């Protein structure tokens with residue numbers, strides 16, 4: 085259990101943090117092994133019954149800050165969802181929230197609040213720091229935001245958006261106070277990107293759904309790329325990978341943004357030259373984290389120093405900035421002349437003339453060919469020669485000394501090699517030069533006198549000498565001298581560079597978006613995806629499970645259709661074990677997410693509607709690890725789903741009612757299904773309870789589907805075989821599809837026994853059919869179904885039919901004839 089907080093300390097922020105050790109598999113949102121965990125997140129819950137929660141989160145690496153405020157329910161699903169998007173590395177809560185509720189057994193200290201408990205459960209291992217109430221101050225929060233927010237065209241809108249978000253502002257004040265006190269992080273004025281995120285702009289996906297659908301990580305192999313993120317992540321830059329991840333976990337619900345992305349993807353997939361030019365340009369930015377770089381420059385600027393390490397870092401940062409700015413200009417050329425709105429907007433953002441000024445500014449001080457090299461002596465040399473010659477007399481002298489000292493090192497190596505007749509090599513590390521000699525040149529390491537620190541490393545001996553150590557010390561002195569002088573020059577350049585910080589942030593965002601769009605186009609070409617449409621109907625022709633498609637051998641995947649509309653909003657999917665029910669409904673969710681990301685989808689044709697939430701109960705083996713009864717978990721999740729569902733939600737339920745007796749299971753499934761039907765959400769409900777199709781029969785929006793299975797006898801033996809077609813078919817699983825009987829026919833059972841079984845089964849099935857046909861509810865249900873489907877068909881025609889007038893008239897006449905005939909049949913039945 086969570087350890088009780090100790091009494092409040094005298095000094096704020098000095099109390100050790102508390103973190104609950106992992107007690108359950110963490111959600112997809114907390115996978116520190118895969119993603120940097122660098123957000124500090126402050127969370128504050130309002131006191132009223134409304135459960136308003138304010139969140140302020142800052143990424144320590146990039147300085148990106150988000151504020152939001154959300155009205156939540158008792159499970160805090162929305163709060164956890166939004167915090168999870170930001171990889172919390174530290175959580176800050178009000179100190180009293182750690183002992184909010186009366187403790188059990190007369191415990192005077194008290195138990196943590198429900199919110200704190202939810203945070204502990206969802207983010208096990210993440211330290212939770214108590215922050216005294218006086219630091220959660222909305223006025224201070226507003227002052228921080230006003231002071232730190234960058235000066236760009238979005239600034240007024242952001243200040244306006246946070247104006248009355250008291251909890252978010254209070255959280256911001258605690259966050260920045262904490263960072264000042266704990267991390268000594270002081271940000272320059274007007275240097276941070278602070279965004280207010282409107283919560284209604286994204287689709288809610290709770291952490292369990294994200295994990296079970298393998299949106300970010302594969303459930304079985306954590307390092308595998310077999311997840312939606314792995315499938316789409318063809319990005320070059322870390323910023324793009326980050327926004328891709330955030331978008332998958334919270335797809336946007338703004339149709340015009342989605343269509344803009346789709347237009348951009350289409351332009352890239354249609355124009356090969358453009359696609360290739362952008363790829364080549366983005367490649368120049370491969371691995372460059374523009375966000376982190378800008379944040380590091382901001383912190384650097386606020387920290388003038390005479391420390392050699394920091395000086396060297398700053399010189400390195402300036403070199404990386406030069407590479408990034410040049411690559412930006414290459415990307416600008418690649419997107420020049422694009423047609424789609426989004427690509428043109430990206431072009432505008434990276435064509436800001438201040439980027440050219442930035443390049444010129446850097447070029448005034450830096451050598452033309454100075455660039456970034458990852459490591460080794462070349463990296464050092466790049467930094468030593470970063471600043472132009474003749475820029476500073478002292479620097480030229482220090483560099484000359486450095487050069488001479490290095491020359492002495494090489495001369496020493498040649499002298500020793502000649503003297504001892506040994507093929508001695510020189511290697512370099514951060515600690516200076518050392519010698520290496522292949523092992524077979526010096527058996528047993530019996531070096532001639534004068535060598536020191538001899539040790540074995542792989543196939544080589546490594547060693548040094550007193551002279552080498554002396555020269556290493558001199559090289560180091562000269563190097564330090566060069567770095568400190570270079571840094572003084574670079575600090576002046578940096579001060580001017582920082583005036584363009586807003587344009588750099590914008591450029592970084594533009595590159596991230598372009599990179600993500602390019603990745604969508606790449607995936608689309610690679611796997612033959614199609615552009616989705618958005619209408620009121622979920623209709624997919626020949627849809628393929630995107631992850632299974634890349635895992636299975638070619639030709640093995642069975643494509644399936646989906647049709648879900650207001651008239652068929654509850655889809656009951658039946659089929660025996662292993663027939664593909666789970667895969668079918670998961671595929672629907674994955675394709676919906678892909679389309680809402682602005683990506684193309686694996687299908688022949690696809691139309692989607694926008695959903696406000698994806699709510700799921702998907703079976704997995706996780707419950708055992710959580711020590712929860714399957715039934716209890718099912719009920720808890722179902723309650724959450726019913727609490728959140730609206731007519732715009734998408735709900736997936738996989739095999740509910742497994743954790744209880746069959747009769748109870750059917751009862752519970754029926755009751756929950758009825759509630760879900762009433763929400764008018766699109767529901768995909770798999771079940772092995774065949775009776776459900778009958779018990780839910782009176783609801784006109786219930787649509788029955790089943791997965792086809794063939795049973796055959798192998799020709800060479802008496803054994804039978806079940807062949808899973810994985811193909812979705814209309815209608816419920818009929819009793820004559822009953823696999824026991826089918827399989828019995830294939831086994832060598834006596835003929836009269838088989839005949840009796842068939843007769844009894846057939847009688848039972850007939851009785852059931854008669855009962856259903858006689859039921860008035862059934863007839864009414866059928867008639868209502870017909871009328872609702874007619875409404876659907878007419879809506880679709882209105883939404884976008886390409887038919888000419890004459891064709892449309894004949895189609896409508898045909899439709900009318902069929903509907904009248906079908907209605908007549910139900911009346912005479």
Ligand SMILES: Nc1ncnc2c1ncn2[C@@H]1O[C@H](COP(=O)(O)OP(=O)(O)OP(=O)(O)O)[C@@H](O)[C@H]1O
Nearest residue numbers: 640641642643660661662663664665666667668810
């Ligand atoms: N459309 C498909 N094409 C090819 N293989 C498929 C398809 N659908 C499912 N499969 C394969 O069939 C197997 C069973 O699928 P799935 O788990 O979806 O079945 P299920 O009916 O949900 O089974 P259970 O009831 O036991 O959970 C999986 O290994 C999957 O790879």
